[in-house]
Amino acid sequence: MDFIELFDAVVRESKPVLDDYVKPETMDTELASMGLDSLDFVMIFMMLGDMHDIPEEVADNPPELITLQDAKDFIDSHKNREFASVEEAMRAAA
Numbered sequence: 001m002d003f004i005e006l007f008d009a010v011v012r013e014s015k016p017v018l019d020d021y022v023k024p025e026t027m028d029t030e031l032a033s034m035g036l037d038s039l040d041f042v043m044i045f046m047m048l049g050d051m052h053d054i055p056e057e058v059a060d061n062p063p064e065l066i067t068l069q070d071a072k073d074f075i076d077s078h079k080n081r082e083f084a085s086v087e088e089a090m091r092a093a094a
Contacts, residue, residue, distance in 0.1 A: 003027065003072045005086045007044070010051075011036070013090065014043040027069040045071075051093040052079035 008023050011034075015021065020035030031041065048071075049059030058078050065071045083089040 001083055001085055001089065004068065006089055007048075007068060007071070009086050009090050010044050010047050010093070011040070013093070014047055015040055024068050027067065027072065029068050030066055031068065031071065032066075047093055048075055051081070051083075051089050053081040054078045055080075 004024055004027065011021060011023075012018065015036070022033065022035050024034060036044070045059065045062065048054075049056070052075055054075065055078070062074050063070075065074060081092070083092065
């Protein structure tokens with residue numbers, strides 16, 4: 001599953017107004033460059049954590065995440081659920 005597409009789908013689901021959002025093009029994209037604020041990131045990572053069945057105490061205290069790859073690595077190292085597609089993951093989040 002393409003993590004950039006999953007991240008984008010989660011952003012679009014959790015943020016109703018996307019005026020400043022810039023979809024990442026690579027995994028090296030810095031999270032701070034996407035036009036999202038700290039509340040946006042809390043909502044996005046809550047949704048990603050829930051969909052991947054990451055324990056709340058782990059998901060609530062991630063290390064400093066600089067790039068999209070950092071976020072993916074964190075999720076991959078703690079996830080308890082896998083998905084074959086973005087659509088399947090988004091259905092699980094609903």
